[in-house]
Amino acid sequence: MIHRIGVIAVIQLREIMTPVTDYLSQSSTLEQAITIMKRKKWNIVPATDQDGRLLGVFTRSILYQMVLAGQPLHTPIHPFMKTDVVAFSVDTPYDIIEKVVENSNVGSGVVLDGEQRPIGLITSIDIARTLLRTSYSLREQLEAILATSQLGAVMTDEQNQVIFVNARFCDMLGCAEKQIIGRNITDVIPDIHTTEVQEMEQEVHKRIVVGNYRTIVRLSKYKTVKGQEGFIALFQNISEVERMAEELESVKRWKSMLQTVIDKAYDGIVMINQQGRISFVSPSLIELFELDESQTIHQPIDGVLPQLGLTRVVKSGLADISDFMEVNGIQYIVHRIPVLQDQHVVGAIGKIMFRQLQEVRERFKRFDRHEWKEGVARQQRRQAESSRFTFDEIITSDYQMEKLVRSVSKAAKGRSTILIRGESGTGKELFAHAIHSISPREEKPFVTVNCAAIPEHLLESEFFGYEEGAFTGAKHKGKVGKFDLAHGGTLFLDEVGDMSLPLQAKLLRVLQEGEFYRVGGTDRIHVDVRIISATNRPLEDMVEKGTFREDLFYRLNVISFEIPPLRLRKGDILLLCELFIKDLNKSNGTSVTSIDPEAQCVMLGYEWLGNVRELRNVLERAMVFAESGKIQLDDLPDYVLKKTSLPNNQQHPVLQQNLLNQAEQDTIQIALQKTNGNKSQAARLLGISRSVLYEKLKKYQISCL
Template sequence: MGKKVRPAETLTLALDDILDSLASNVVAVNKLGEIIYCSPQFARYLELPREELIGRHINEFFPGTPLLEVLKDGRPQLGRRLQLKDGVYLVNRTPIWRNGEIVGAISEFQNINEIQNIIDELSSDNARIRELKNLLELILDLSSDGIVAIDRNYVITMANHNFASFFNKTPEEIIGKNVYEVYGESKPIFPRAMETGEAEYGYLGNLNGHEVIANRVPLVRDGEIVGALGVVAFRDVEELYALIKKIRHLKSELDYYRGELERVHRSKFSFDQIVGRNKQFEAVKETARRVAMTSSTVLILGESGTGKELFAHALHTEGLRSKGPFIKVNCAAVPENLLESELFGYVEGAFTGARKGGQPGKFELAHGGTIFLDEIGDMPMSMQAKLLRVLQEKEIERLGDTRPRRVDVRVIAATNQNLEELIGKGRFREDLYYRINVVTLNIPPLRERMDDLELLVEHFIKHFNRQFGQRVTGVSPEVMEILMNHHWPGNVRELENVLERAYNVLDGTVIQKKHLPLYLQKAGLARGQRANHSGLPRLVEEAEREAILEALAATKGNKRQAAQLLGISRAGLYKKLKRYQIECG
């Protein structure tokens, strides 16, 4: 006796045969969204073998598909319209239930042309089929497009309300009539699709006095053209013109604001905005202007607060890479264990907590532009070796990756330290020093360009007048004398902070001595006494130590705020605290 076939096996075979025979595109997924079945028509649509589709996620082929919504909420989506690469489809999406639980979902979609063929073939004698036909016609009627179909005899077999309204009629009044009779003198163009067998999209036509944008496609059944379908995409060409005009206006606005942003950026970060007429300072600016038009690596030297970042911005803004990004990295502010991923990025899984998909580093973000490595003298030795390789090879490797990535960046480095001394102490690589020291800009401290002090005061008063909405006319002669005699350990940034503080306590239009920080007020009183007993180096140290103590007192020991008040970096403040043996809780 032969093997007995169980009913379940017969049912499975029958279902496969039935589904494979459907003319629609059918795909079923499990509750994870993975394809567990697809019809031959679906595979042909994707131009892939069926075996290559099974097990792959539906999002790979239809990103963001609502089929996943059906998986979640269990609500069927019937008669939905779907725009795909080759036309408009109607789609039904339903959940698959087992024992009261959603175990998957199935989607069936079919070209609207094929649906029209189905409507023509439905028999009105069958109530169930008639109900389906009415449903399909209702779906078409809800479309915002005007839709009409004709058979080989140019008789209108289907039309929705949006199409019939062009003739001030209902669909029932034009269905069954010859299309030329309905159109009258305007003469239809879409039947050409039936005559030529070729589809055309986005053509300009006249529909009963309306200039419309429409599509026409032939209706094909069993390899034979049986009619034509016309779809009105824009009811009036003026709507399209208005849309184009709006898009052009928005593009014009975008170009304007992009230009304004570029102009503001250029005006903010150009060499013209760096204030100073001191000969030594002007010479540095002139050298920087010439260097800006090259791609050479630049090393900017100068004490904290001298304006190294302003020079870096100006080099980028007035250089060949001004259209590219400007990326800043403070090498002293990033913890050593994070600096590599910050500079070079990382791949997914590189470390615990790594972002899914990985993350590009600052060098990749600066591709085509400039990267500014501030306080490079504080970079750990281990990172210096990796930076040297990037500068030599012009490529980076993300943390956890083995694939090199090419980068095209201009490097500008800055430091307030003596790199040659650091080399001698074994804290900075000599080969890296010569790699970044192609062009050096040495920015003089404010105490060496005191002839610029009045100009800088005038500049900051104009700036803060705009910021605070005040009309300060200047500083008193007494204040100017105090400012001229101050050592300015925090340089231009300290001067800016001193004047900003004065604006916050100002009670008139002239900055007086009482508006200055206490350390400057006391320095003015004690200067004459100290001058009789100490040399210049000692005076400088005393003034700097006193300024630090006053700043710490004013900020109640907050080192970050004290450093900001003094116009120096936090790392610079810690060095001075150690130098002057100042202890604070």
């Protein structure tokens, strides 16, 4: 039966009620009730009929009774629902509400609109807060309500000094009332900060821990008898319901996941312990080998399934995959995986793949054919002398690299000669390809000459070609040079700093006049070629020493870019690793999915003098040795580990943070060196504000130059 109170229009009730947007119905289950209570933090949830009218409520007490009785989550709540409900019309005067609350031990009521539909809840928290704000003289009534509702309550004066606490809050905090009265509220409850109390304009809802209880506190202001502002804090214990709901959800989720993996997976699974005895076997494997489960558990694997060869994995600690085997005309393979604990083998898992292997074979055949076609296409593209990379393949999250890519992209669309500088392995050739790919010459040839890889006596003929009989061993019909091949397109001169002085002079003439003579030839050859050059050598120093022509340097250095080394953009290390793992899995047939956090920590701390090229090589080597699908510390080369502090499980988070801090500190110092100590320029170079830079200078105690 639902009690209804008379209708008199006032507005106070709408202001103090908790709006209701979620409802239960006759068909709702225990699980749905728990979900709403956990999300909304309500003690009661209204239940409505098909027309949205109030039928009753589901309370926290009913929830406890159903859980203690062992009711399943799918149990309908209708038989347990409470129909004897205190309900208020939305325009009920507040004095009537006070009387009802005074004469009732019910902690919550339902607010109804004119159509008898629930629109809100008036809870003990709302009532308690309103009573406190209305009059301090209602203290006895307030304490009775709070005791019934199990709320903890604290009231302060205008100086934030505690003037009232109830017994429930003292129990939560584990202190006597006399130990709390007169203290500042922020001293009693450290999670409530002074600034939060002073600057609060409206009520604050937050989760805090009081003693051993997890609670939701409602912190609000009220007018004191002096006309100033004090504070009321009401604490609702949510530990029990939260813990119960979390445990129920966790058990349900894990049970569903494990049941699906074990019963529905295509793979048969068997697990043995260190003694070689079976500790688990999946239903699909029992079905495949026609076993009796009762006669397999705790039995030696070599006596039940010796053909799987799992005991040798326990001895060797090395994962491997068997050849194709057969049982009852069904082919299968076994993936043998050691189980490690504290670096010791404590057992092994056998994953048996036997379903749809023929389809897998066919798919691999199609994949191989596709790869072969792609390889042929790539070879044809190489033979066509075209660029193979674009700016989309330059992966970075570093501000300076992003800025560099934008600048190079602008320069690529012009005709000017470009000089790309940077340490070995930073990706100079990648940038050269990308420049050509978006230039007006993208449809024309892109020709590469590695000036350091071609013998000195052959460089000139490689550049300019030669006529028939130009020298001993020359081809009968002569040969066209790289300039001929690049006509109308781009010629990329890699390691340009390694050219000899005589060849530098001839290259300068081509750049100035747009023409050259073939070796042994007398005819002028006119060409239209854009030059992109790259070097890791200090050309300015070479000019001063006379090993590089000054006029050629200025011809090549029309637009110059320098690619920062990997150690100055360590944020890119793990980003590049993700890309390389995907590529190397395809090319090498590995199945690595990620890098262990400890290995990541070491990679972030390593200097990478070989830059991106070294990173890829180290990653490829580690992926070959990775056995668990994840790159571990032991998979990294010894020379990397020796040059980096080795973390352990306890130190890892701290060490990783220290390495990141050191990388940030080094980057800031380099920026200050490049800007001669100018903080504004250094901040712009780093892509941060001046205020942030000042904070970091103070944090790392860096003094300006």
